[in-house]
Amino acid sequence: MNEPILLKILKHIPKAVHKAAMITFMGDLMANLKPFCGGTQTSAAFFGWIRSALRRLSVRWKPKNEYLLTVRRPYTGAGKRSKWEYQCQICFKWHIRAHIEVDHKERCGKLKDFNDLGDFCKKLFCEKEGFQALCKECHIKKTNEEKHRG
Numbered sequence: 001m002n003e004p005i006l007l008k009i010l011k012h013i014p015k016a017v018h019k020a021a022m023i024t025f026m027g028d029l030m031a032n033l034k035p036f037c038g039g040t041q042t043s044a045a046f047f048g049w050i051r052s053a054l055r056r057l058s059v060r061w062k063p064k065n066e067y068l069l070t071v072r073r074p075y076t077g078a079g080k081r082s083k084w085e086y087q088c089q090i091c092f093k094w095h096i097r098a099h100i101e102v103d104h105k106e107r108c109g110k111l112k113d114f115n116d117l118g119d120f121c122k123k124l125f126c127e128k129e130g131f132q133a134l135c136k137e138c139h140i141k142k143t144n145e146e147k148h149r150g
Ligand SMILES: [Zn+2]
Pocket: 088, 089, 090, 091, 092, 093, 134, 135, 136, 137, 138, 139
């Protein structure tokens, strides 16, 4: 039988030392697993929280809303359901605002640690030229293609 090396070593260590080492090890492990917010937040939870807060903030980013004005025209559909309609930059069809999403031409990328923060913000809060209006259908297609490319 091939005994794992760690078990072989543990057999030669007194139980009390073993226990103390385990407690230290578990303490370190917990600190690594939840390094944020007084040991209550994992790194993924923390950066997910920052990410969603920044995304929420970007709804009010001026260049994004100014960009939208450049791809709209008065609504031409039947009835008066909407005042404006917007052109998708992939299929070039016109859609009401609710069916349009403002996409970043360049993906904002990952936000996994503090090193990603600068680049993420730069891309999220880009200038007018960095945005494109996409209908929901084209946006999903584009996102899926990007995922497959990795
Ligand atoms: Zn489209």
